[in-house]
Amino acid sequence: PFKRYVEIGRVALVNYGKDYGQLVVIVDVIDQNRALVDAPDMVRCQMNFKRLSLTDITINIKRVPKKKTLIAAMEAADVKNKWENSSWGRKLIVQKRRASLNDFDRFKLMLAKIKRGGLIRQELAKLKKQNSF
């Protein structure tokens, strides 16, 4: 029934708080509710499990590794690429891109959508014509 477990080396996404949206690695478990969490660009800190969303990615580390070992292990497991190619990761990237659109970008997007819709309708019309025979 459960596929993603809290374990040392589990990569999680922070879903609340100052580091919202960051990928972190669970480096130790403090008690029933909290984990010690670390990432290459942040100071190691404790987080409640409620603030974390577990991902499918795990890396091979021992309990509480040094920062260098952590970074090396993340490179070895290729966390960044795995995340960016996963469907969850891709969705987040798209959301970020959409949120950062300029007013001009939104306008160009609207034009592109209209154009695409027009092409689709043309093709549909052609197919309808064929099938009506």
Place this chain on the structure above:
Amino acid sequence: MAPSQKTAKVCRNPDLICGVGKFSRSKMYHKRGLWAIKAKNGGVFPRHDKKPAEPAAAEKPPKFYPADDVKKPLLNKRKPKPTKLRASITPGTVLIILAGRFKGKRVVFLKQLTSGLLLVTGPFKINGVPLRRVNQAYVISTSTKVDISGVNVEKIDDRYFAKQAEKKKKKGEGEFFEADKEEKNVLPQEKKDEQKTVDAALIKSIEAVPDLKIYLAARFSLKAGMKPHELVF
């Protein structure tokens, strides 16, 4: 004032604790070199007597004493500062006008006038907004910039937009109302020409960017799901 080399201020008698200096009075006397100044002056500290004051010119008694003591209003030396332009608004920025006849129109910013208002143009051929003044407060600045290097707006100032002084008409009873109507609606030809020259260079740089012309021709509006505080302009 000519810029002088600023030597770091050295403290001759640093505080050990607040109120207690490191050096005693006699040591400080020696450090300040007061002995040398005295020696130069023949054993006495140099005195500078006051220059004899020139006798003040005799004042004539005033001709008129006001009956009541009237208080003079306090002196006002305030010089109003020019309106601070938002950092996001630079020449060539596309602005969205939020109020007035042209609300929602996307418009190109040219320069800030001395009155603090922003000089803005459609360009006229693209969206019907002429050379116009707009207040910063009624404008959203987008991050889209247009190349404005070919445009010369030096001549245009607040006086360009001042109301034309009405010529005094002689009172002719029958012709009174007709004459008024004819003169008010015509834009002087020079303003139209000015608009054309300013816009010519602008339109060229606008057409260089794909879709920018249609963008400026369209009005901005909030649609469903758009949250202004989350939108990036």
